[in-house]
Amino acid sequence: MRSITIDPITRLEGHGKIHLFVKDDGELANCYFQIPELRGFEKFCQGRPVEELARITTRICGVCPDAHHMAAAKATDAVFGVTIPPAAFKLRTLMYNAFFAGDHTTHFYALGGPDFVCGPDAPAAERNILGVIAKVGLDAGKKVIGMRAAGQKIIEMIGGKKVHPVTAIPGGQAKAISKTEQEEIAKLGDQMVEFAKFTVQVLNDIVLSNKAYLEMILSDSYAHQTYNMGLVDENNKVTFYDGKVRVVGPDGKEHAKYEPARYLDYVAEHVESYSYLKYPYLKKIGWKGFVDGVDSGVYKASPLSRLNASDGMTTPLAQAEYERFYETLTGDKSGKKMVHSTLATHWARVVELINACEVVQKMARDEEILSPNVRTIPTGIVGEGVGIVEAPRGTLTHHYRTDNNGIVVEANLIVGTTNNNAPISMSVKRAAEGLIKKGSEITEGTLNRIEMAFRAYDPCFGCATHSLPGEMPMEVVVHDAESGEVVSTTRRHC
Amino acid sequence: MCLAVPMKVIKVNGTVGSVELSGVTMEVQLTLVPEVKVGDSVIVHAGFALSVIDEESAREAVDLWKDYVDHSE
Numbered sequence: 001m002r003s004i005t006i007d008p009i010t011r012l013e014g015h016g017k018i019h020l021f022v023k024d025d026g027e028l029a030n031c032y033f034q035i036p037e038l039r040g041f042e043k044f045c046q047g048r049p050v051e052e053l054a055r056i057t058t059r060i061c062g063v064c065p066d067a068h069h070m071a072a073a074k075a076t077d078a079v080f081g082v083t084i085p086p087a088a089f090k091l092r093t094l095m096y097n098a099f100f101a102g103d104h105t106t107h108f109y110a111l112g113g114p115d116f117v118c119g120p121d122a123p124a125a126e127r128n129i130l131g132v133i134a135k136v137g138l139d140a141g142k143k144v145i146g147m148r149a150a151g152q153k154i155i156e157m158i159g160g161k162k163v164h165p166v167t168a169i170p171g172g173q174a175k176a177i178s179k180t181e182q183e184e185i186a187k188l189g190d191q192m193v194e195f196a197k198f199t200v201q202v203l204n205d206i207v208l209s210n211k212a213y214l215e216m217i218l219s220d221s222y223a224h225q226t227y228n229m230g231l232v233d234e235n236n237k238v239t240f241y242d243g244k245v246r247v248v249g250p251d252g253k254e255h256a257k258y259e260p261a262r263y264l265d266y267v268a269e270h271v272e273s274y275s276y277l278k279y280p281y282l283k284k285i286g287w288k289g290f291v292d293g294v295d296s297g298v299y300k301a302s303p304l305s306r307l308n309a310s311d312g313m314t315t316p317l318a319q320a321e322y323e324r325f326y327e328t329l330t331g332d333k334s335g336k337k338m339v340h341s342t343l344a345t346h347w348a349r350v351v352e353l354i355n356a357c358e359v360v361q362k363m364a365r366d367e368e369i370l371s372p373n374v375r376t377i378p379t380g381i382v383g384e385g386v387g388i389v390e391a392p393r394g395t396l397t398h399h400y401r402t403d404n405n406g407i408v409v410e411a412n413l414i415v416g417t418t419n420n421n422a423p424i425s426m427s428v429k430r431a432a433e434g435l436i437k438k439g440s441e442i443t444e445g446t447l448n449r450i451e452m453a454f455r456a457y458d459p460c461f462g463c464a465t466h467s468l469p470g471e472m473p474m475e476v477v478v479h480d481a482e483s484g485e486v487v488s489t490t491r492r493h494c
Numbered sequence: 495m496c497l498a499v500p501m502k503v504i505k506v507n508g509t510v511g512s513v514e515l516s517g518v519t520m521e522v523q524l525t526l527v528p529e530v531k532v533g534d535s536v537i538v539h540a541g542f543a544l545s546v547i548d549e550e551s552a553r554e555a556v557d558l559w560k561d562y563v564d565h566s567e
Contacts, residue, residue, distance in 0.1 A: 044562055059555040063539045110526060110542055145528060152545065163537060163547045164555075 020432055020450075028436040045411035050079050050402045051170050053411070057398070058164045065164045066099035066155065067391035067416070070241060071398040073168035078261065078385025079402055080170045080378035087371035088172030093241045094185070094363040095158040095165065096389065100240050101192055101356035102151030103392040104303075104349050107458045108199065109144045140202070147195040150188040154360065157181045172375035182370055189361035193317070196354040200321060203350050208328070218329065221434030222342040222453055225250035225292040226423055227282055227299035230306030231390045232257070238310045238355060240390040247282065248309045249294050252338050255282065260388035263397055267414070268297075270422075279422045280414060290426050298426065301394030301419035302457055303348035308338045315362065318355035325351055342427045345456040381406055391416035393458050420457050427453040499559055500535040500552035503543070513538055515556070 021029040045053055054072035058065035070092060077084055084092075152162040157177060159165025167174040177185075207213050216222070227250065231243035245263065247255040256266050269278035270287040281287045281297035288296045299305070312335060313319040323333035325347055330337035339348075363369065387398045393416030401410040431453035501513035501520075511524045513536060523542045524530050535552035536543035547555075 041562070056558060059551075059558045063537070063544070106526070106542075106544065110523075141525065145526065148526065148545075161548070161551060163545050164551050 020436070022436065028432055042411045042413060045400075045408050048408050050076050050400055050406045050408050053398070053400065053408065054168055055164075055166060057413075064099075064103060064391050064393070064416070066096060066159070067389055067396050068398070069159070069165050069168055070096055070389045071387040071391075071396045073170075074242075074260075074387025074389065075385040075398040075400050076170045076387070078387065079382055079400055079406065080385075081380055081382040082171045082376050082378045084172040085371070085373045085376055087176070087368050088374040089242070090363055090366060090369050091158050091173050091177065091374065092168060094360060094369065095155055096241045097356040097359040097363070098151045098154035098158075098188075098192075100390075100392055101196075101353055101360065102148045104353040104356065105144060105147050105151075105195070105199075107392070108346065108349055108353065109140070111455070111458065140198075143195055143198060147192060150191050150195075154185050154188055157185060169375070171378050174375070176372045176374045177369060179370060182364065186361070186364040189357070189364040192357035193354075193361050196317065196357040199350055199353060200317075203347065207347075214328075217341050217343045217347070219341070219343075219434070221431050221449075222427065222456075223340045224300070224342055224423060224427055224430065225338075225340050226296070226305075226426075227255060227285070228305035228308035228338065229299050229301040229395050229419065230309035231388065231395065232310050233314065236311040237314045238306050238312070238352065239314065240352075240356065242389070245388060245395065246309045247299060248338070250292070250338055250340065251294055252308075252336050256284070260397070261386045263386060263388065263399070263414075269414075278418065280419050281422065290422055290429070292426070298422045299419070300423045301416065302345050303352050303392075304339060304342070304345040305394075306390060307335065307348045307351060311335060313351065313355045315355050315358035317358055318351055321351045321354055342423075342431075342453055342456045345458075349458075393417050394419045417457070424454045424457050427456075499538070500547055500555050501538050502552075503530055503532055503534045503536055506530060506532055511543070513543065 023029050045056070048056070054069050054076060057068035057072045073092070155165055156162035158167065158173075158181075160167045160175070228248045230246060231239050232246045233239045233243050236246065244257050244259060245266070246257045247266070249255050258266055266283055267280050268283040268287070269280050271278055279287070280299075282299055283297070285295065285297035288298075290298070292298070307322060307325070313322045322335060325344070326335045326337065326339065327333035329339045329341065329344060381402070381404060383404065384401045385399070389396050395414070396416050397412070397414040399412040400408055402408050428450060431450045435449055499515065501515040501522075503511055504514050504519065505512040506524065509523060509525045511522055511530070512519055513522050520538070521541075522536075522538055525542070527536060527543045527546050530536060530543060530546055534546045535549065537545050537547060
């Protein structure tokens with residue numbers, strides 16, 4: 001038997017590894033997914049004033065700084081027991097949606113979407129934004145860049161800086177916005193909605209009109225029946241900045257809906273000996289291993305799970321796309337029947353992208369965002385707080401406990417990708433089982449299709465895990481599992 | 495290395511460039527940051543320079559990382 005290790009997963013942050021245990025006759029014996037974790041970050045937070053965390057956590061990972069900024073700010077508001085003014089709430093929501101739309105754009109066009117747009121068998125060198133541009137036209141590249149610039153401009157105006165926002169502070173926002181800024185944000189919002197429409201066109205022309213891709217989305221190799229997690233508003237519609245956490249089973253039945261502060265009643269973490277990373281699961285169902293179904297506590301937290309956990313979208317274009325998504329994949333546009341295909345996550349991401357752009361457009365015209373009352377000065381301290389937002393990659397939880405002076409004594413973070421550790425492992429295994437048949441040769445294309453199973457989650461180990469510069473070379477190890485002898489080792493840096 | 499930390503751009507060659515941090519250099523895609531020039535700090539993720547950030551933000555992030563490394567040793 002030989003073991004094949006795919007590492008690095010092209011275009012993926014961090015050091016994820018897929019281990020495939022293949023018998024001599026080509027049959028797949030086992031498969032698992034392994035990543036090292038950034039250890040000690042929670043400890044690093046201890047002893048610091050809690051109000052610093054909204055700045056520190058953004059800098060530890062530059063991929064989704066806004067998500068950490070917001071989750072940290074919300075947790076800190078709770079630590080001080082303060083409710084932020086409506087204008088601050090709206091400014092944060094507006095900025096967060098601008099960030100969200102930009103991040104989803106990056107994934108769809110540059111990181112994960114190319115799997116679809118260029119096709120799984122395209123050489124790795126073409127499965128990137130250049131390949132997308134070659135397919136969609138040069139204009140697309142300009143539009144993608146314009147869209148990301150629009151998002152960054154909005155973040156800069158509200159958040160003070162275009163990449164690492166700094167304005168969310170205990171009790172609200174450090175600054176209000178001017179009429180001129182509001183007008184500019186409104187224009188950028190219009191531009192973003194136009195881009196969202198363009199993206200739907202790209203999805204239609206290239207992905208949905210291609211029967212082979214649609215079949216791949218619906219293929220069993222990429223299907224997973226797990227619980228689904230996502231934040232929802234009072235009407236059970238998808239929301240990113242604030243709401244209750246809703247968990248819906250693979251059968252479409254609601255398992256739980258809870259306030260962020262009660263997350264520990266619902267989520268627990270399982271540990272495996274081969275990984276530092278924890279595997280969160282639903283406490284009330286229990287950890288039953290890496291298995292599907294209503295009796296297994298495994299849940300997903302991704303664009304797909306958010307759609308599954310909701311009853312729809314808050315804005316018209318996104319709602320229309322939500323209905324088309326469910327109608328095409330389940331035959332029922334209401335969304336009551338769950339979509340289980342991992343690869344449908346890319347499409348779900350487009351639905352969310354549209355929603356985020358529409359929220360920006362709409363909220364930019366809400367006169368209340370011009371209110372100078374953007375902060376409630378905290379006067380007391382509760383000493384404990386939880387902040388949950390939907391990060392682009394899944395539900396992000398920050399939980400702090402402090403002493404009476406607001407110094408952090410304990411911090412717990414469950415980051416977007418961590419939620420998906422178990423489903424990612426399961427998806428990789430399922431894809432491998434479906435693709436590696438006894439006696440068949442394992443080609444580059446096969447390996448890429450296995451990687452696709454987990455790229456759909458847009459996993460980012462920037463904050464879920466981290467290794468430091470100069471450490472950990474990338475390696476591909478093939479060895480005979482019977483004798484333990486290494487057949488070959490290839491080292492490379494990402 | 496794919497790190498979500500700021501790296502300094504040391505070479506730009508069309509849509510590809512070289513970036514450096516603490517003596518580690520790597521090639522990255524610059525497609526998403528057409529405005530980039532040598533000397534800028536960029537956030538690198540999964541082989542892509544995602545955004546150009548100002549000097550102060552870059553320094554803060556790098557300092558924080560150094561602090562974190564010292565702390566965890």
